[in-house]
Amino acid sequence: MRKPYPVAVAGDGPYIIDKEGKRYLDAASGAGVSSLGYSDAxxxxxxxxxxxxxxxxxxxxxxxxxxxxxxxxxxxxxxxxxxxxxxxxxxxxxxxxxxxxxxxxxxxxxxxxxxxxxxxxxxxxxxxxxxxxxxxxxxxxxxxxxxxxxxxxxxxxxxxxxxxxxxxxxxxxxxxxxxxxxxxxxxxxxxxxxxxxxxxxxxxxxxxxxxxxxxxxxxxxxxxxxxxxxxxxxxxxxxxxxxxxxxxxxxxxxxxxxxxxxxxxxxxxxxxxxxxxxxxxxxxxxxxxxxxxxxxxxxxxxxxxxxxxxxxxxxRDLLARVQQQGMKLRGALQDRLSQHPHVGDIRGRGLLIGLELVRERESKQTFDAQAMVWAQVQQQAMARGLICYPMGGTADGMNGDHILLAPPFIIDDVHIAEIVDTLAVSIDAAVANAAA
Ligand SMILES: Cc1ncc(COP(=O)(O)O)c(C=O)c1O
Structure with missing residues (x-):
């Protein structure tokens, strides 16, 4: 209730465009909804x-x-x-x-x-x-x-x-x-x-x-x-x-x-x-x-x-495409983030993928819930034109943070690269903010 929202005015494949002309790549399909993207004729x-x-x-x-x-x-x-x-x-x-x-x-x-x-x-x-x-x-x-x-x-x-x-x-x-x-x-x-x-x-x-x-x-x-x-x-x-x-x-x-x-x-x-x-x-x-x-x-x-x-x-045989692009997205996330000090687990099925964030990989210790690292990731990603679906309470209902990815079935390899690049930078920025 206390924050302003960008005004979305148009859709273009997996992108949402706001009133200012900013484009957001929607790696969450809203809340796991827009599987055909935003402009299916x-x-x-x-x-x-x-x-x-x-x-x-x-x-x-x-x-x-x-x-x-x-x-x-x-x-x-x-x-x-x-x-x-x-x-x-x-x-x-x-x-x-x-x-x-x-x-x-x-x-x-x-x-x-x-x-x-x-x-x-x-x-x-x-x-x-x-x-x-x-x-x-x-x-x-x-x-x-x-x-x-x-x-x-x-x-x-x-x-x-x-x-x-x-x-x-x-x-x-x-x-x-x-x-x-x-x-x-x-x-x-x-x-x-x-x-x-x-x-x-x-x-x-x-x-x-x-x-x-x-x-x-x-x-x-x-x-x-x-x-x-x-x-x-x-x-x-x-x-x-x-x-x-x-x-x-x-x-x-x-x-x-x-x-x-x-x-x-x-x-x-x-x-x-x-x-x-x-x-x-x-x-x-x-x-x-x-x-x-x-x-x-x-x-x-x-x-x-x-x-x-x-x-x-x-x-359009999109189930096969989900399998194929899901494997590519997961592979790209693994390549980029599997050794990241704050990414404890990368998991999922098809184009429904989760990353569990941790303060410490070895012990799987969570971040302080008050820091709301998940919300920081969302803000950092939005600012960079990427929509993901992070949430807290992952470990036990109150503690823990994860990021859910559920992009449209129509994403291409360039979108996968954009998701992984922007997400990696956003996680680093969110963790840095939480530590500050
Ligand atoms: C697994 C699951 N069940 C039920 C719901 C509720 O659906 P809706 O938000 O359309 O009422 C959701 C929505 O996030 C969900 O993910």
């Missing part, structure tokens, strides 16, 4: 066409061709078994919808005692009360803690800080699966509705993918006790990690998946819940409707925009 044309023909109909009375075609495209692009789609307008909205769908599923399935959710520390699932309640993010919960529904939290898969030095990766994964199972048994399996996780932890932890085998082990525990798995792919989905869903790379199929951000790629606000046959069939057979709905569900213009986005991803 095909998407804007599709929006204009739809707005002219029929901008909106109420989904309780009608469906539309863009909504049906988009649902079909999503079913084709995602693993077998995720065959149904419920559209909304934003990430938090889809998360609250998925939580309610899990609760209704269990009631309609004859198990009404399943009312508890299990989530993970250091996670973010939305700012509405449902999504916030299942978020481990300490700072975002802080003022609202007393009114949030009771949720159980287990450890994230955060090898950089939480894997013991004498532990192998397999042992660490087994320990986390055991922790989940112990939690379920303590609560009583008949009381647990669903487990919620981001396949790659985004804003709270700075692009932390799970270790190989983690989600398989977790899913096996959940299946043993009839508990649903909700994958929050609001940030990681829609191609951001090089497959349409990130969880495909973990080789499990969730019961519900939430999508938002890259689905409309910033051209329109739209989100989706991908629903498995298992969940859909129970609700459809027993009750016939989901007791939940928003005025703008499956709105025609956002669906037309998202259909144009997914068409671009398919026709």
């Amino acid at each position: 095909a998407v804007s044309a599709a929006i204009a066409r739809q707005a002219k023909e029929l901008a909106y109909v109420y989904n309780a009375y009608f469906t539309t061709e863009p909504a049906e075609q988009l649902a079909q495209a999503l079913v084709e692009m995602t693993p077998k078994g995720l065959d149904w789609v419920f559209f909304g307008s934003g990430g938090s909205e889809s998360m609250d919808g998925a939580l309610k769908m899990a609760l209704q599923f269990h009631i309609d399935n004859g198990q009404p005692s399943r009312r508890t959710f299990i989530s993970r520390r250091q996670s973010y699932h939305g700012c509405a009360l449902g999504g916030l309640a299942v978020s481990g993010n300490v700072i975002r919960r802080m003022l609202f803690e007393d009114v949030l529904m009771q949720v159980e939290f287990v450890s994230p898969c955060y090898a950089y800080r939480e894997m013991e030095s004498q532990e192998t990766a397999d042992q660490y994964v087994a320990r986390l699966a055991q922790e989940l199972e112990d939690t379920i048994l303590r609560l009583g399996p008949h009381t647990v509705a669903a487990f919620i996780a981001e396949p790659v932890v985004g804003a709270t932890n700075g692009a932390v993918p799970a270790l190989p085998g983690y989600f398989k082990a977790i899913k096996a525990v959940l299946d043993r006790y009839g508990i649903l798995f909700i994958a929050d792919e609001i940030l990681t989905g829609s191609g951001r990690t090089g497959t349409y869903l990130s969880i495909e790379q973990d080789e499990v199929t969730p019961d519900l998946v939430t999508l938002a951000k890259g689905l409309g790629a910033g051209y329109q606000p739209i989100s989706a819940i991908l629903v498995s046959d298992r969940v859909f069939n129970v609700i459809a057979d027993r009750r016939g409707y989901f007791i939940h709905g928003h005025t703008y569900n499956a709105s025609a213009t956002p669906c037309a925009a998202a259909l144009a986005v997914i068409t671009q991803i398919r026709e």
